Amino acid sequence: MITIKDVAKRVGVSPSVVSRALNNRYGVKESTREKIVRVAKEMGYYPNAVARSLVTRRTATIGVMMADLSEPYYTQIIKGMEFSASKTGYTLLFSNSYESLEKSKVLEKMVYAERVDGVVIVGSNIEEQEYILKLVERKVPFVLLERDFADPRINCVYVDNLYGGYLATNYLLNKGHTRIAHISGKIGFQVALDRLEGYKRALREAGLPFDEKLVITGNFVWQDGYAAMKQLLRSRPRCTAVFTANDTTAFGALQAITESGLSVPEDIAVIGFDDLEFSSLTNPPLTTVHQPRYEMGKEAVRIVTSLLQQGASEKGVKLCYRPKIIVRRSA
Amino acid sequence: MITIKDVAKRVGVSPSVVSRALNNRYGVKESTREKIVRVAKEMGYYPNAVARSLVTRRTATIGVMMADLSEPYYTQIIKGMEFSASKTGYTLLFSNSYESLEKSKVLEKMVYAERVDGVVIVGSNIEEQEYILKLVERKVPFVLLERDFADPRINCVYVDNLYGGYLATNYLLNKGHTRIAHISGKIGFQVALDRLEGYKRALREAGLPFDEKLVITGNFVWQDGYAAMKQLLRSRPRCTAVFTANDTTAFGALQAITESGLSVPEDIAVIGFDDLEFSSLTNPPLTTVHQPRYEMGKEAVRIVTSLLQQGASEKGVKLCYRPKIIVRRSA
DNA sequence: TTGAAAGCGCTACCAC
DNA sequence: GTGGTAGCGCTTTCAA
Numbered sequence: 001m002i003t004i005k006d007v008a009k010r011v012g013v014s015p016s017v018v019s020r021a022l023n024n025r026y027g028v029k030e031s032t033r034e035k036i037v038r039v040a041k042e043m044g045y046y047p048n049a050v051a052r053s054l055v056t057r058r059t060a061t062i063g064v065m066m067a068d069l070s071e072p073y074y075t076q077i078i079k080g081m082e083f084s085a086s087k088t089g090y091t092l093l094f095s096n097s098y099e100s101l102e103k104s105k106v107l108e109k110m111v112y113a114e115r116v117d118g119v120v121i122v123g124s125n126i127e128e129q130e131y132i133l134k135l136v137e138r139k140v141p142f143v144l145l146e147r148d149f150a151d152p153r154i155n156c157v158y159v160d161n162l163y164g165g166y167l168a169t170n171y172l173l174n175k176g177h178t179r180i181a182h183i184s185g186k187i188g189f190q191v192a193l194d195r196l197e198g199y200k201r202a203l204r205e206a207g208l209p210f211d212e213k214l215v216i217t218g219n220f221v222w223q224d225g226y227a228a229m230k231q232l233l234r235s236r237p238r239c240t241a242v243f244t245a246n247d248t249t250a251f252g253a254l255q256a257i258t259e260s261g262l263s264v265p266e267d268i269a270v271i272g273f274d275d276l277e278f279s280s281l282t283n284p285p286l287t288t289v290h291q292p293r294y295e296m297g298k299e300a301v302r303i304v305t306s307l308l309q310q311g312a313s314e315k316g317v318k319l320c321y322r323p324k325i326i327v328r329r330s331a
Numbered sequence: 332m333i334t335i336k337d338v339a340k341r342v343g344v345s346p347s348v349v350s351r352a353l354n355n356r357y358g359v360k361e362s363t364r365e366k367i368v369r370v371a372k373e374m375g376y377y378p379n380a381v382a383r384s385l386v387t388r389r390t391a392t393i394g395v396m397m398a399d400l401s402e403p404y405y406t407q408i409i410k411g412m413e414f415s416a417s418k419t420g421y422t423l424l425f426s427n428s429y430e431s432l433e434k435s436k437v438l439e440k441m442v443y444a445e446r447v448d449g450v451v452i453v454g455s456n457i458e459e460q461e462y463i464l465k466l467v468e469r470k471v472p473f474v475l476l477e478r479d480f481a482d483p484r485i486n487c488v489y490v491d492n493l494y495g496g497y498l499a500t501n502y503l504l505n506k507g508h509t510r511i512a513h514i515s516g517k518i519g520f521q522v523a524l525d526r527l528e529g530y531k532r533a534l535r536e537a538g539l540p541f542d543e544k545l546v547i548t549g550n551f552v553w554q555d556g557y558a559a560m561k562q563l564l565r566s567r568p569r570c571t572a573v574f575t576a577n578d579t580t581a582f583g584a585l586q587a588i589t590e591s592g593l594s595v596p597e598d599i600a601v602i603g604f605d606d607l608e609f610s611s612l613t614n615p616p617l618t619t620v621h622q623p624r625y626e627m628g629k630e631a632v633r634i635v636t637s638l639l640q641q642g643a644s645e646k647g648v649k650l651c652y653r654p655k656i657i658v659r660r661s662a
Numbered sequence: 663t664t665g666a667a668a669g670c671g672c673t674a675c676c677a678c
Numbered sequence: 679g680t681g682g683t684a685g686c687g688c689t690t691t692c693a694a
Contacts, residue, residue: 001671003670003671003672004671004672004673005671005672013680013681014680014681014682015671015672015673015681015682016673016674016675016680016681016682016683017679017680017681019672019673019674020673020674020679020680023673027679027680028679028680029679029680032679032680046439046443046444047444047671047672048385048444048445048670048671048672049440049444049445049446050381050384050385050390050444050445050446050670050671050672051385051670051671051672051673051686052671052672052673053381053672053686054379054381054382054385054670054671054672054673054685054686054687054688055671055672055673055674055685055686056672056673056674056686057686059381069400069409069413070405070406070407070409070410072403072406072609074401075400075401075403076401078400078401079401082400082427091424091426091440092425093422093424094423094425095422096413108377109380109422112377113377113378113379113380113381114332114379114380114381114687115380115381115422222612251609251612252612255612258614278403278582278609281553281582281583281585281586281613282612282614283589283613283614332687334686334687334688335687335688335689336687336688344664344665345664345665345666346665346687346688346689347664347665347666347667347689347690347691348663348664348665350688350689350690351664351689351690354689358663358664359663359664360663360664363663363664378687378688379686379687379688381686381687381688382670382686382687382688382689383687383688383689384670384688385669385670385671385672385686385687385688385689386669386670386687386688386689386690387670387688387689388670445671
């Protein structure tokens, strides 16, 4: 391995000059700098990031904690994050963790071991606040994505899920449906609760009664959408429309409806939530509630980096996006 | 920040003892160890990974370089990688890069800056060998995923794409099709070339002529599948079956066929390649060539970690998987 | 079983 | 403009 000393020796200067030259600091004669850069390149020198981090106390990486990196839902978020990160030269360190306990461990490995300078936490559920408050205490720059945490010190980027659920249900209501089912997400997650609440509110405003038999709890996966829809198809009077907690759930519902010989949207209208890439490719293409995932990922990382660079200028940002309906053909 | 010195002082021993105690090394009296562990916990001490890495020369991190983290194709690969990584305590550092030049830069940032101990490179194309050979030179433990690099020093994990293309085409042939189209992947990528070659070979063996009008070049995305299929639908005599380079391309083809009022598989049979999660949810569900992506990701990381741990015991492994057909309803 | 000291490669400070 | 030196937090000899 070639170190800064080797380069210094070869050029005939001290390591400090090499360091300054390579980091474009002031106070190096131009001709010296040129020579250093040339020799460093010739020798194939590459600064050791670990050693540098130890003294600068910066790793130039941001940790990203999410439940499951491989969910299609996250793809646009990740792209947005990468956009912001690459713009500022930060590296993203992803980590999956499903349970709260695991998340604390990941945080230890990332934050407390000082491998990252800041963190983005995607999709924590309402019970999780201990490890989040610990981050505040330790003054670690971080933002919560997909959650509105009511603490003025905490930065949050999220979409107005209640409004989204309201929007979706209202859309169905306006089409003349009066018997609208909802396949919800996992209770315990704020997003699931909020979308359900939006559904209820729309119903209430329309003067329709809330029928709990029309609400089935799922867990955001297509298998649940499929099973829930099957159940919904058996009950009478049958619903004429269904609002699912997310698109993946809608995929399962679509399949169940098609299998039973009914057609979408004629017999049953379906509206999803998320607007996944794939949702325009279902049969029929899925009408859904769009959330600006790319934008959200981008902003989350941007906020962390700005916290890192300008100190704590952005403190307690609550960035709330308004979702909108994408009309396709399933409703 | 609490350091090892703080803990040492509090316990009344030297930092070296604390280090040994916390790393479960021999030569620490049991009672001392217990006290150290307790006090460290009380104080909220967490060892600084950067400082440790600097002296041990290990980061316990494996870099993963791929074209696009968010492609649905990669999800299972990533899960497999994470399985192996978590089993051995390694952290995965993902990095996206589309072009060769960019990849060299990423490698610098990861490998030469010593932020990772080893690397997995996913889906390099045939022109890329300079930076790969440089890794060999520098003796960096790495494996190539999705590529068979004919160099005995290089570890490769890949699927037999030629055989896969052959399998798919043969399946169609056995169903009685004689006019089979192929929507290929981007030429320049070995996988695209190999799948095309398999297609040609099956045709040749069946005594059928190769008609280049039946082969349209795509780029693995559904938009290309859609456009290519539209073009295929216009030409006469029309094909009765199509083999697409991947599932995503098949999704587009499926849509084009449905839009034109024809039905699958009655009018045109469609077979894909990859077996994505979503492929069982298309209408009709997609018949496709399955490749063990989870397994491949798992093995790739396992090989790197074993290289790291047992020195270079596994040298020049060529792990080739045989794909198989998943019959659903599109062909 | 313990501790002192060296040193990983780098940056930052201060003196020249 | 430049160089010497200290030191980031840790592990690792080696001597006690």
